[in-house]
Amino acid sequence: xxxxxxxxxxxxYCAPHSRDDFREFFNEAxxxxxxxxxxxxxxxxxxxxxxxxxxxxTGAVGRNMLSILDERNVNIKRLRCFASERTxxxxxxxKGKEITVELLTEEVMKEPFDYLLFSAGGxxxxxxxxxxxxxxxxxxxxxxxxxxTEGIPxxxxxxxxxxxxxxx
Numbered sequence: 543x544x545x546x547x548x549x550x551x552x553x554x555y556c557a558p559h560s561r562d563d564f565r566e567f568f569n570e571a572x573x574x575x576x577x578x579x580x581x582x583x584x585x586x587x588x589x590x591x592x593x594x595x596x597x598x599x600t601g602a603v604g605r606n607m608l609s610i611l612d613e614r615n616v617n618i619k620r621l622r623c624f625a626s627e628r629t630x631x632x633x634x635x636x637k638g639k640e641i642t643v644e645l646l647t648e649e650v651m652k653e654p655f656d657y658l659l660f661s662a663g664g665x666x667x668x669x670x671x672x673x674x675x676x677x678x679x680x681x682x683x684x685x686x687x688x689x690x691t692e693g694i695p696x697x698x699x700x701x702x703x704x705x706x707x708x709x710x
Contacts, residue, residue, distance in 0.1 A: 596621070598663070600623070624643065
């Protein structure tokens with residue numbers, strides 16, 4: 543992880559404690575009104591349509607993330623779902639459309655995304671979130687990999703949603 547702290551300037555960690563905590567965290571992020579912040583960037587970019595990726599999309603939390611994006615009616619121009627070799631190629635339905643789950647690779651993490659949501663475990667986050675953040679992508683991860691890393695805000699919805707204020 544040498545140099546990871548410098549590479550993760552556009553990265554923060556979400557620590558949901560239950561299935562509904564991510565929903566609460568996302569609702570807080572979308573509804574929060576702050577200065578030139580992550581939340582306003584989500585809303586502003588959402589007006590044009592976001593490019594969003596979900597890493598670990600075939601797992602229970604990944605599917606919940608997709609459900610929340612649908613429930614919140616986030617304006618997504620392009621949604622891509624990623625997983626391991628075991629579930630790459632599976633078909634997921636989202637907003638009445640079929641999405642083929644893609645294999646997670648270093649190359650796709652270097653592509654531009656507005657937001658990458660990670661729920662695939664610590665080892666996956668350690669490797670791929672760092673690559674995505676270095677490429678300039680905003681990464682939201684719910685593994686414990688980065689929870690004690692200086693410079694990466696830890697957002698716990700029921701405790702400190704204010705850490706999203708002025709986060710860019």
